[in-house]
Amino acid sequence: MTGEPWRMSLVEAADAIRRKEISSLELTETCLARIECLQPTLNCFLTVDREGVLEAAKAADAAVGRGDDIGPLHGVPLAHKDIFHRKGQITTCGSKRVQQPVANKTATVLSRLSGAGALYLGSLNLSQLCYNPYGFNNDYGHCRNPWNSEHISGGSSSGSCAAVSARLVFGALGSDTGGSIRLPASMCGVVGLLPTYARVSRFGFVPQAISLDNVGALARTVRDCARLLKVIAGPDPNDPTCSSEPAPDYESTLDDGIAGCKIGIPSEVIYDNVTSEVENIMENSLDIYRDLGCELVDVTLPNPSELNILADIVELSEVAAFHAKGLRDNAEAYHEIFRNRIFLGMCIPASKYVEALRMRARMLDRYIAEVFEKVDVLHIPVMPAPVPTISQIEETLSKRPDLNLELVGRNTQMFNYLGLPALAVPGGFASNGLPIGFQLVGRPFSEPILLNIGHSFQAATDYHSLVPEP
């Protein structure tokens, strides 16, 4: 095959290998060449397993040559946020100074991807200890936005989103506790899927706040995310918290028509702080859905601020419990933003933490009754404003180090608390040349509907096929 194979989507690449139109080695070499060229600017990767992935690619090609039964991701190079254990390796979680032990197990999601034939290209950068939404990492250096390296990539799944956006890799896993998949996906112009709570196994994953943590997929297209989700979702005997609901074939319903779907548009609060530029992009995306035959319905949402505070109480308490000893032993290893958040978690009474957890089911019931008995999905901006520069965020944090999610919006965290699935989709570009995304949010286990509606948007637009030139 000639041309530029890195331009293919994950599904196109996997299908091309299956049809013997391209070799896994060719695909892998094209990724390695792009990494060599762009890594110095973007700082997406923490490690690149060059020899290992080339060997694996040759083995994958040999299997195709023999006519072996191959998996849905056979021969496709992927890389992942460095929070998933690989037996015998150190999972850094984005920190050099907070030491992690050598892993004695491999994360279920990595085993499943490997079982489906995917290759492991390396580990990806992230916000230090997953704990800021900007992609800042003082130990390994900040990850940069491929659309303009002066701007933040978003985080905490910063390397995953930047690497997929810059076509260094065909897909990646990330994690999302309060927006860590959707925020960087929106800022880098890729598709990011937060599945229903515990839809995907978390065995072998470094937790942040186990009641809110989720593993999800990042890729260039919704179809790519559907394929990745099918591989990683489903019950896991190693993770008793993982949902026992079977995982459907998410790709099979992507092309279903969406005429008549009811899309909810929040009529207040969410849009209070949204800039006119973001609002225009949201309106344009809704026009496309209207043209596709969807019904747009105004909905009044339960107070997002209250839900975010309940999410904060759960998250901060759990993060503080996880890191208290580390902070006591080695406080300087933690970034100031992180230290402040842990201190906050240490001050929350245990009774309030338990109350916040008990309220969760009640709040979910209320949300379903007030929103999802009226509409199929919600459509809301991921961020209220265009992607800021690194220096803008650093300047603000120097004056207000207690701020965290507030600087990039509060439209993501509430859905972790509610356990609802959300799909971030590139919706257009701001005047600064950086992408803006919207998120589709649905009932529990409504991923097939979200993916169907997200895919329909991509079939009618080409934002996802534009390539940044860092």
Next chain:
Amino acid sequence: MTRGRGKQCDRPISGAAAKITARMISKGVQAWHGLSIEPIQAALLAEVLNTYNETTKKLEEIIDLASDDRPNDFQLSLVADARSPGARG
């Protein structure tokens, strides 16, 4: 002094309440976790905690947890709500 939680919470908080909470934070974190917090930092955290406190108090009025005798299994709620009226497909 204003709260740090965005547009919904930008009323000033009472100086006395903030001071009490800040003192509580410093002492509590020192006693329970063996860590010390700078007074300025404690004051910032006190603002946020007061907002949390007021919000949870308000929600306690709305959400009657005392009469909620369901098992506290959030995942069962997710499955039930996936299948409740109005669900598509």
